[in-house]
Amino acid sequence: MTRRFEAEDDLRDPALTALLRNVYTNDPALAEAPGRTERIMRLVLSEGVRPVRRPSVWAPFAWACASVATAAAALTLILALATPGGMTGVLAYFRPAPANIVAPDSTTPRVIAAHPDRSVPTPIAIHNTLDEQPLSVWQMENSAAPALQKPAPQEPAKEQPTVIEHPTFVAATLYSAGKAAQAVGDTETAYEAYKASYETVPTPDALLASGDALYKMAQESLDSEG
Amino acid sequence: MFASEEGRLLDRAQRGDVYAFESLVKMHQQRVFAHCYRLLNNSAEAEDLCAETFLRAYQHLGSLRADPSIIHWLLRVANNLSISVLRKRTSRPTVELDEIHELPATTASPEEQMLANSRRDVVLRCLQELSPKERTAVLMFYLEERPLEEIAQVLGCGLAGAKSRVHRARHRLKELVMAEIGEDLILPAEEGGTP
Numbered sequence: 001m002t003r004r005f006e007a008e009d010d011l012r013d014p015a016l017t018a019l020l021r022n023v024y025t026n027d028p029a030l031a032e033a034p035g036r037t038e039r040i041m042r043l044v045l046s047e048g049v050r051p052v053r054r055p056s057v058w059a060p061f062a063w064a065c066a067s068v069a070t071a072a073a074a075l076t077l078i079l080a081l082a083t084p085g086g087m088t089g090v091l092a093y094f095r096p097a098p099a100n101i102v103a104p105d106s107t108t109p110r111v112i113a114a115h116p117d118r119s120v121p122t123p124i125a126i127h128n129t130l131d132e133q134p135l136s137v138w139q140m141e142n143s144a145a146p147a148l149q150k151p152a153p154q155e156p157a158k159e160q161p162t163v164i165e166h167p168t169f170v171a172a173t174l175y176s177a178g179k180a181a182q183a184v185g186d187t188e189t190a191y192e193a194y195k196a197s198y199e200t201v202p203t204p205d206a207l208l209a210s211g212d213a214l215y216k217m218a219q220e221s222l223d224s225e226g
Numbered sequence: 227m228f229a230s231e232e233g234r235l236l237d238r239a240q241r242g243d244v245y246a247f248e249s250l251v252k253m254h255q256q257r258v259f260a261h262c263y264r265l266l267n268n269s270a271e272a273e274d275l276c277a278e279t280f281l282r283a284y285q286h287l288g289s290l291r292a293d294p295s296i297i298h299w300l301l302r303v304a305n306n307l308s309i310s311v312l313r314k315r316t317s318r319p320t321v322e323l324d325e326i327h328e329l330p331a332t333t334a335s336p337e338e339q340m341l342a343n344s345r346r347d348v349v350l351r352c353l354q355e356l357s358p359k360e361r362t363a364v365l366m367f368y369l370e371e372r373p374l375e376e377i378a379q380v381l382g383c384g385l386a387g388a389k390s391r392v393h394r395a396r397h398r399l400k401e402l403v404m405a406e407i408g409e410d411l412i413l414p415a416e417e418g419g420t421p
Contacts, residue, residue: 012368023349024369041248041251044251
């Protein structure tokens, strides 16, 4: 404490103090200004309340964007967890099927139209993997589905026409046949064709599964073609 | 006694008593104004900054403490505001002599009066050459004879920093005065005999 006062005393300079006091003699700053307190209080009372900061215009937009992005990310994550194959499976679900890969046999509608009492052809059992069970859509009535059987070595079908016996394709073909029969006035045939078409693919799940299977089948055919 | 009175007023003001705050303004406005004026040499700007200082005090009333006195907080705010104004003065690097009032009527001869005026202008110009913080240190320590602790609080530095700033500012002022008029106005004690 004493050292501090000594330091202050060392710094004191009476000559400089006197000079500065002389310079500021009759300084208006030292005179009492009338009304200054009132002016200050007027300012304080008019502007003393701190203004509330207005929210930004972009804040709701930013919040909305952030919410949508978060929801999309969460949905994608859930889908990836729930879908076999993870993100690859999710992406494959959204990927459009290649067009004109499987060309329908042009003779099929005519065959079905000519023989409306003919039973629905047996579809080919398709395995997603070797260990998986075949899809339920293939287990249809009146069809001997070789689902759990090991596929026999196929002989080269040279003279046989390529008929794609896929439920979706068959259902579409039957539907077309029904429409054609209806157009020519054969209502009985049309009814039978429509009925068979519906029975081929009875549920939306089956429809989706058949679409997926069709896509895989098309891919396999593409792969085999090289 | 004064400190407790100030503390009582501050406590009442913090509870919403506007008259108590007005009493605090009355108590300290002169010193705050003088501080701004000596730094700026402009009474209109000093008035504005004085009002702005008390406005900020009112807005931060809840955080003010009367220990040891709110004048230190007020002077620090006033000092910072004055420095901001000085930094904006890019087009006016020299002292405004219009603000310096005329000498009081004395019995001195016109020649003596002119010489005194000239010396005052020189000192004021040299003070303006100092940095704002150095000017604050010199004016508070030598003109107002405030302790170093108070200067340190106003400048927002430590005791050693305040001391070195006062020391440096004094030497710089002395050099500037010597360069201006070729004689040392500071050292001779007989020059500043009238406080």
